[in-house]
Amino acid sequence: MEADFKGIKVIGFDADDTLWVNETYFRETEERFAELLESYETKNKIDQELFKMEMKNLELYGYGIKGFVLSMVESALDLSNNKVSQSTIEEILQLGKNMIDHPVEVLDGVEEVLEKLQAKYRLIVMTKGDLLDQERKLERSGLSKYFHHVEVLSDKKETNYKALLEHLEIDTNEFLMVGNSLKSDVLPILGIGAKAVHIPFHTTWAHEEVNENEINVNGHLKLNRITEILKYLN
Template identity: 80%
Template sequence: MEIDLSNIKVVGFDADDTLWVNETYFREAEEKFASLLEKYETKNQIDQELFKMEIKNLELYGYGIKGFMLSMIESALQLSNNNVSQRTITEILNLGKEMLTRPVELLEGVEEVLQTLENKYRLIVLTKGDLLDQERKLEKSGLSKYFHHVEVLSDKKEDNYKNLLEHLEIQVGEFLMIGNSLKSDVLPIINIGAQAVHIPFHTTWEHEVVGPEEHNNDHLTLNNIKDILKYLS
């Protein structure tokens, strides 16, 4: 579709699966978690119960690896009728710790894009998740030097974006959001009158999936983040 970005002055970037790899590690941890509990249930049932537990706990723990770890432990207790061993609980904790200490793997083209745009636009990061973990990943990524502001939000709904843009004195018509999630990075942005670019990642958490009835054509979809340079540079 045709999109006019000539008025854009501020570009917001999602972090996980937009700047660096994230969801892949959750899928790997889920596979290992299912293996740990295979004597209690089928893999499909374990996956379903873990997802239900994550959604139930979102209001308490928010997004991120620590909440995921706690949900794995709670699911293990539930699926095993509290018979899961201390050793297995320790292994589940270690799965989470491994995720928290993994190197940051930048996605292709990310740094090239930031280097090209940093002198022309005000660049900010708008992500959700655990504050300490996101700060760690940003530091390890080596990308913090490109951003004027970094915000870790509890959620990415219309009011979250509205309040933040107002706080940062950013005009809605001058803001562009780039991210991998239609639910979190695109649709809320369009609904408040700003512009958005969707760059799908090959793996999407089920909670972030939206149905066909929620899709619209009011945004640009790109295959690679480098393609944004055709519109902004």
């Protein structure tokens, strides 16, 4: 894609795995969860059933650590035929608390980019997940000072983006979204006529994976690291 960002006035940034590390901690917790339940099922089966449970509960709990923990507890009960011990349930709950309390690891180059762009563009955070958790991570990251607005969405579909841009009085022709997920940060943005930059993270949740055929529907700028965006915007 030939990047032409001359008319851009507002830049939206995804948070998890775009501004800071997130998915890595979910994968580590899944590994520990499988170890806790290894006497009931194989790791592969445990992983599959946990993912199915997450998908089943998504409409109830939404995205984020709390919903993930509830899905782990429910999966543990199902996989053990309700025989899982109280101490194991307590360990699962503690895994969730550890994730919430985990220090925020800002990705390389993020602060440099935000510092340079804030003088020229209106910067906003557009992420999904648990409101309290995302607010906590933003505060701990030290990045909140760079953003004019922060929005935690229940989901990232075309309708969500369109409604938010209209609410914030942002013209789609003047908006650019930056994120690590093709499914959440790129395709719906292109679908409403705005522009997008994809910066892949080394780990992707299965729910965010996109079929190769979908990726080729529209063009978008793909970068290896966030600092490369300065060549197109600064």
